Amino acid sequence: xxxxxxxxxxxxxxxxxxxxxxxxxxxxxxxxxxxxxxxxxxxxxxxxxxxxxxxxxxxxxxxxxxxxxxxxxxxxxxxxxxxxxxxxxxxxxxxxxxxxxxxxxxxxxxxxx
Amino acid sequence: xxxxxxxxxxxxxxxxxxxxxxxxxxxxxxxxxxxxxxxxxxxxxxxxxxxxxxxxxxxxxxxxxxxxxxxxxxxxxxxxxxxxxxxxxxxxxxxxxxxxxxxxxxxxxxxxxxxxxx
Numbered sequence: 001x002x003x004x005x006x007x008x009x010x011x012x013x014x015x016x017x018x019x020x021x022x023x024x025x026x027x028x029x030x031x032x033x034x035x036x037x038x039x040x041x042x043x044x045x046x047x048x049x050x051x052x053x054x055x056x057x058x059x060x061x062x063x064x065x066x067x068x069x070x071x072x073x074x075x076x077x078x079x080x081x082x083x084x085x086x087x088x089x090x091x092x093x094x095x096x097x098x099x100x101x102x103x104x105x106x107x108x109x110x111x112x113x
Numbered sequence: 114x115x116x117x118x119x120x121x122x123x124x125x126x127x128x129x130x131x132x133x134x135x136x137x138x139x140x141x142x143x144x145x146x147x148x149x150x151x152x153x154x155x156x157x158x159x160x161x162x163x164x165x166x167x168x169x170x171x172x173x174x175x176x177x178x179x180x181x182x183x184x185x186x187x188x189x190x191x192x193x194x195x196x197x198x199x200x201x202x203x204x205x206x207x208x209x210x211x212x213x214x215x216x217x218x219x220x221x222x223x224x225x226x227x228x229x230x231x
Contacts, residue, residue, distance in 0.1 A: 004155070034219075043117070043203055043222030044156075089155060101220065103155035 002027045004090050006104035013080055013111050021075040021107045023064075023090035031092040033057075033066055033073040034101065038087040047075075047088070080111045115139050119204050119223035126194040126230045134189040134226050136204030142221070143209040145187035149173065149200040150225070156203065162187055163209055194230045202226045 007022040025031065032051045036044040048057030053068035062077045073090060090104040120135045138145065146161035158171030162181040176198060178190040187206075191198060205220040
């Protein structure tokens with residue numbers, strides 16, 4: 001079946017540091033890939049998505065590129081801020097929609113001033 | 114625009130008690146779903162619905178019932194709570210279809226219900 005593997009957390013960085021959160025997946029066919037973010041006390045919000053190989057999703061300074069050859073969708077940001085502290089979830093959908101999602105376990109990011 | 118509203122925010126139950134977690138959305142979304150979030154396991158789909166009168170099981174449906182009598186509401190029922198159901202529960206909704214752009218309509222999540230079963 002489908003699965004998503006994220007790098008173990010928690011991750012602690014200083015403000016303005018470079019961020020990478022690794023995500024690899026196993027799926028049949030050509031899944032769509034997503035990053036969701038969960039701020040403290042809130043529900044998840046879509047951060048970015050990519051629907052086919054070599055697509056790059058981007059939003060709020062975050063980027064992730066759909067790499068079919070390595071089955072990866074790593075999240076990156078060049079300069080993190082304290083306000084980026086949250087839990088980040090990688091997810092995929094094999095059904096061609098954004099609704100039937102398989103989530104990774106989440107990575108807690110803390111950014112220190 | 115309230116989005117997805119979940120009540121209550123917190124709940125403590127004793128083993129064997131029953132309760133209903135409420136979820137309402139005001140975006141006229143056809144699709145609604147329930148997830149549970151457990152440490153180290155991400156989110157797992159419990160039940161979902163693609164419209165009023167239509168429900169289906171997700172990955173972990175045992176111990177939970179749902180119904181969808183209106184587009185707006187999608188309650189989750191625990192008939193006999195067990196400690197294994199201690200978790201954070203999220204309701205989410207989205208559009209179902211209506212063209213290529215709609216098929217990638219993202220899920221909108223509520224703020225969650227933290228349930229403890231003792």
